[in-house]
Amino acid sequence: MGVLASDPGRGGTVTAAANGAAAEAPPDGDVLLDVRHLVQEFVLRDYGGAKGGVLQAVSDVSFELHVGETLGIVGETGSGKSTLARSVIQAPPPKHGQVIFQGRDLVGLPRTALKAARRNLQMVFQDPFTSLDPTWPVSRIVEEPLTAYAVGTRQERRQRVRELLDLVGLDPARHGARHPRELSGGQCQRVAVARALALEPKLILCDEPVSSLDVLVQAQVLNLFEKLRSELSLSYLFIAHDLTLVRQVSDRVAVMYLGKLCEIGPVRAIYSEPLHPYTLALLTSVPDPDPARAKRDPASVIKGELPSPLDPPSGCRFRTRCPRAADRCVVEVPELRALGAGRLVACHYPLADGSPPAERGEPHIAASSAGTSQVPAAEADI
Ligand SMILES: Nc1ncnc2c1ncn2[C@@H]1O[C@H](COP(=O)(O)OP(=O)(O)OP(=O)(O)O)[C@@H](O)[C@H]1O
Ligand code: SF4
Ligand SMILES: [Mg+2]
DSSP states (O other): OOOOOOOGGGTTSHHHHHHHOOOOOOTTOOEEEEEEEEEEEEEEOOBTTBOOEEEEEEEEEEEEEETTOEEEEEOOTTSSHHHHHHHHTTSSOOSEEEEEETTEEOTTOOHHHHHHHHTTEEEEOSOHHHHSOTTSOHHHHHHHHHHHTTOSOHHHHHHHHHHHHHHTTOOHHHHTTOOGGGSOHHHHHHHHHHHHHTTOOSEEEEESTTTTSOHHHHHHHHHHHHHHHHHHTOEEEEEOSOHHHHHHHOSEEEEEETTEEEEEEEHHHHHHSOOSHHHHHHHHTSOOSSHHHHOOOGGGSOBSOOOOTTSOOSSSTTGGGOTTOBHHHHHSOOOOEEOSTTOEEOOSSOGGGOSOGGGGTOOBGGGSSTTGGGSOSSBOOO
């Protein structure tokens, strides 16, 4: 895991972090992907009585990913994780912001230049069955990127397909001629990984890559990812619901809520000492087999439902569910700011500050009318 140090390019100050919102760089890894103020919105029309509007799926998200690093992205369903990954690969391009990959902004690149840049940027999706063409044999699926980029002769491409299948633990002679339906879920995901590796990318965006697999196969595929990372110097953006799994594979973790980044930092620090109330709630919601530890802290139980991204709360988007929310949270958007070694948090009253604002006598939401209407009475775990 990378140890984070200050980044001279960003100044390493609170202001620089808040504006650029980038974590401090690990000393041994150059910046591979630099996402700046990314915004992705979808215009929805009124449909069947449902109100239309602009759905704010990703709102002003910035982060850096370093060479050789695995950055985990966690957050509950609908928080914008997949949209963020898709916006990075420009499918579709973001509405605002920059996606600087290998020093070049992908946003607005002409088609041919984008295709060239995308060689080094591949994606692996959750469902291996639907991400592979069911009518093609495995060898053709893996060869397809090589054909699309006119890499080598036909003979060379076939040899490369054999090497790739071998690399991901499939037997080219046995599996190459099969169709996806003739393979298990784990084998299909290996095919998807082989296809993603065909062009020797630098970065793979993994969107819930093992969620549909059983636990044993999950472990095999994760081991494969780790092996490839060290053998091929790969970097990963690793999206998953499963916090335990993200902890195992990531160097750093970014926590998303309703299209915004809540906090980002080294995995060990985030899991042992979360700074954002939402991160604490997410971690507390993980079932613990030990009944002594399974007892949950009531202060960290999340209230209510995820608000609509069509009309997100003012100020802090988490304020309608946050046990620490104060009046300031209604009116002021918390920017990501540096707090601790290599850590950034977007919260006016982070957990490191000790007791909640209400207990310190500061104006808080429960004592005023502001924002109370959006807090549903029922408490629900995520
Ligand atoms: N093409 C689209 N058109 C309209 N809305 C979309 C589109 N894609 C995503 N959304 C909306 O954007 C929000 C974020 O969706 P996204 O799929 O990125 O969330 P997620 O964090 O990946 O969720 P999950 O964990 O369930 O995969 C959701 O409200 C979703 O309905
Ligand atoms: S800014 Fe306020 S509402 Fe948002 S997480 Fe922090 S304390 Fe809670
Ligand atoms: Mg998703």
